[in-house]
Amino acid sequence: MRWSILLAAAALFPARALACGGMFCDAIAPVDQSAERIIFSFDGAYLDTEVQISYSGQDDDFAWVVPVPAEPELFESNDAIFTQLANATIPSFTLLSDYTGGPIGCGGMEDAGMSADSAMAAPMEDGSAGVSVVSTETVGPYDTVVLQATDGDVLVQWLQDQGYTLPDTLGAALDPYVAAGQYFVALKLSSDKDVGDLAPLRMRYAATAASIPIQLTAVAAVPDLPIEVFLLGPSRAVPDNYLHVELNEAAIDWYNGGTNYRDAVAKAVDEAGGQAFVTDYVGPAAVTTVWSQGMVDPQYLLSLTDPIQWLESIVYSGLPGSSQLNALLVRYVPAPPGVDNATFLSCPSCYSGQVSAPDFDPVVATAALQEEVLTVMQEQQERLDAATTLTRMFTTMDASEMTADPFFVFNSDLPQEVALQHVATDHLHESLTGNVTSRSLELADGRTFRFADPDVPSLAGVDTPAALVISDLSASGEGTPVFDGTGDAEAAASAFGGGCTTTDSAGAFAPLLVLVAGVARRRKVS
Amino acid sequence: MIPRIVRFGTSLGALLGAGGCAVQPDRAPCDTLGDPGLEIAPADVDFGDFQAGDPLLYGNPPQGGAPYSPFHARVTGVPDLDDGASITLHAVDPTDDALLGDTPYEVRLVCANVGDSAGQWLGTDLHQRFNGWTLDDLEGRTMDLTLTIANQAGDGVEASLQGVLTRM
Numbered sequence: 001m002r003w004s005i006l007l008a009a010a011a012l013f014p015a016r017a018l019a020c021g022g023m024f025c026d027a028i029a030p031v032d033q034s035a036e037r038i039i040f041s042f043d044g045a046y047l048d049t050e051v052q053i054s055y056s057g058q059d060d061d062f063a064w065v066v067p068v069p070a071e072p073e074l075f076e077s078n079d080a081i082f083t084q085l086a087n088a089t090i091p092s093f094t095l096l097s098d099y100t101g102g103p104i105g106c107g108g109m110e111d112a113g114m115s116a117d118s119a120m121a122a123p124m125e126d127g128s129a130g131v132s133v134v135s136t137e138t139v140g141p142y143d144t145v146v147l148q149a150t151d152g153d154v155l156v157q158w159l160q161d162q163g164y165t166l167p168d169t170l171g172a173a174l175d176p177y178v179a180a181g182q183y184f185v186a187l188k189l190s191s192d193k194d195v196g197d198l199a200p201l202r203m204r205y206a207a208t209a210a211s212i213p214i215q216l217t218a219v220a221a222v223p224d225l226p227i228e229v230f231l232l233g234p235s236r237a238v239p240d241n242y243l244h245v246e247l248n249e250a251a252i253d254w255y256n257g258g259t260n261y262r263d264a265v266a267k268a269v270d271e272a273g274g275q276a277f278v279t280d281y282v283g284p285a286a287v288t289t290v291w292s293q294g295m296v297d298p299q300y301l302l303s304l305t306d307p308i309q310w311l312e313s314i315v316y317s318g319l320p321g322s323s324q325l326n327a328l329l330v331r332y333v334p335a336p337p338g339v340d341n342a343t344f345l346s347c348p349s350c351y352s353g354q355v356s357a358p359d360f361d362p363v364v365a366t367a368a369l370q371e372e373v374l375t376v377m378q379e380q381q382e383r384l385d386a387a388t389t390l391t392r393m394f395t396t397m398d399a400s401e402m403t404a405d406p407f408f409v410f411n412s413d414l415p416q417e418v419a420l421q422h423v424a425t426d427h428l429h430e431s432l433t434g435n436v437t438s439r440s441l442e443l444a445d446g447r448t449f450r451f452a453d454p455d456v457p458s459l460a461g462v463d464t465p466a467a468l469v470i471s472d473l474s475a476s477g478e479g480t481p482v483f484d485g486t487g488d489a490e491a492a493a494s495a496f497g498g499g500c501t502t503t504d505s506a507g508a509f510a511p512l513l514v515l516v517a518g519v520a521r522r523r524k525v526s
Numbered sequence: 527m528i529p530r531i532v533r534f535g536t537s538l539g540a541l542l543g544a545g546g547c548a549v550q551p552d553r554a555p556c557d558t559l560g561d562p563g564l565e566i567a568p569a570d571v572d573f574g575d576f577q578a579g580d581p582l583l584y585g586n587p588p589q590g591g592a593p594y595s596p597f598h599a600r601v602t603g604v605p606d607l608d609d610g611a612s613i614t615l616h617a618v619d620p621t622d623d624a625l626l627g628d629t630p631y632e633v634r635l636v637c638a639n640v641g642d643s644a645g646q647w648l649g650t651d652l653h654q655r656f657n658g659w660t661l662d663d664l665e666g667r668t669m670d671l672t673l674t675i676a677n678q679a680g681d682g683v684e685a686s687l688q689g690v691l692t693r694m
């Protein structure tokens with residue numbers, strides 16, 4: 001996540017290469033693979049913040065800086081939990097088909113549709129004037145430094161002197177955080193690592209609430225940057241100082257599986273002034289499993305001297321895939337020449353005659369697996385298990401909209417469930433001769449859009465807001481609605497042909513519908 | 527010329543009733559309704575309830591940054607604030623004329639159509655940042671806060687309040 005700055009060459013817009021890391025990634029549309037993701041786990045006193053770091057560019061140019069309110073502990077994290085949570089909480093848009101009429105016997109249904117191996121490095125020493133180095137250590141692939149400063153420009157200069165590639169203009173953006181005496185976490189790749197080794201970072205620190213320092217992100221943000229926020233805590237989470245948007249389902253492209261979801265959210269958030277979130281999911285935190293006892297048995301792995309058997313005991317274990325796991329596996333059992341890692345790991349025994357790992361030692365490899373992957377995932381699972389509720393929120397933002405850091409608070413007064421499944425019904429009617437005579441789309445709230453041309457079922461021309469309701473939410477109460485577009489939305493459905501006139505397609509076909517009703521089959525398929 | 531605060535209590539309820547099948551836009555006429563006016567209040571206080579000299583809560587933001595104090599505001603009679611609003615929060619301590627903060631924002635506002643603010647422009651909370659100040663230094667200071675909101679054409683409104691900074 002470009003939570004702070006992934007700065008290098010100024011124009012660098014990091015690719016989201018790790019958005020779906022892991023060989024077992026099987027995302028389902030319309031998951032947004034390019035989204036920036038962050039997971040907050042709040043236990044009442046401490047906040048664990050896991051950030052997925054994405055970047056493409058030169059190894060030496062990678063630099064990452066983020067402010068935190070208290071001295072943090074740093075840990076290497078793992079892509080698996082990001083992939084698992086993202087895939088388990090994807091909003092889905094299902095179009096049921098309600099078919100009537102047509103030739104008898106003819107089917108008309110369609111289903112449209114730090115633990116980390118962080119070793120403390122040399123003891124800190126005060127840097128140049130104005131910078132205090134709190135700690136330095138190696139965390140996974142990163143050389144990290146935690147520091148404080150008295151001035152943003154001084155901080156940037158100090159980091160530049162230490163080999164961090166940062167733009168001079170960053171200093172001004174850091175000043176407000178410097179002024180409050182905040183801590184800064186700065187990362188760069190260790191000398192023996194490259195961008196392929198990038199891993200998520202977990203920061204644990206005392207905090208009263210979760211927040212994203214989005215103002216720093218503005219330095220290197222792409223237009224309509226998608227941001228997915230997962231909050232694990234005692235109850236539903238809401239944006240405290242941003243608005244909340246309930247999406248108008250008429251803005252969804254139901255006939256293409258809701259693939260325009262991101263665009264619809266972007267439009268709705270823009271209607272809310274650009275600083276707002278939609279809630280994709282609220283419900284039990286136990287939506288996925290990243291680790292379970294017995295998923296992988298390290299004792300058994302120790303006995304496997306055959307590297308292929310060792311590999312297959314892991315990749316077929318059900319352990320969620322991740323970039324970190326893949327990298328570790330091929331570190332100890334390299335893929336044969338000419339075979340890419342993903343292909344090799346999908347079927348290690350397919351290459352048993354070609355694998356060369358003469359120095360393979362199951363004790364060494366298993367110990368590394370335990371330390372670098374299994375322990376990290378076990379701790380991720382423990383945070384999932386400790387939380388009552390998971391909230392997933394989504395927004396898109398332009399750099400010009402990143403003028404205030406969003407805060408998130410927990411609210412137990414609001415409904416503690418927001419479902420992932422959204423359903424609409426496509427009503428089709430065919431004549432006895434098999435021609436479609438009328439067609440309409442009925443949304444879950446009863447709004448019905450009748451299509452003038454049954455062959456062109458599209459709501460693209462509907463003049464309706466994408467934001468159905470915009471609310472101001474806080475830590476208690478049900479919030480204050482700011483804008484309620486339900487009247488507009490209903491009017492738009494009516495204007496589209498929902499029954500207010502007798503000259504629309506439905507009215508014209510009414511006699512035929514009555515006639516056909518006597519011979520039609522009616523089916524509904526989910 | 528920027529008018530000073532104008533308290534606004536106009537309800538648009540009568541304009542918003544649903545009308546059967548007739549298209550009855552939900553959008554309240556924020557662009558045209560009333561004279562230019564602006565209300566500001568601490569985020570935890572309802573509009574109209576704040577009295578001069580009352581506490582103004584401030585604290586450190588959760589994720590870092592300078593101390594801040596949260597407010598909310600609503601605007602009437604200024605067009606096109608959904609296209610962009612330039613907002614400035616300017617805070618001084620009148621006892622020693624110390625500049626406490628000067629915070630510019632560029633946001634877009636929403637035309638409210640429900641509740642007490644129907645027909646007025648609303649946005650997210652506005653945070654006055656106190657760059658260069660510590661929590662201890664701010665404790666007990668009197669703050670004169672002036673809020674200015676203008677549209678892209680430069681038409682704007684201004685309002686002020688005075689309170690005593692009190693830690694959250």
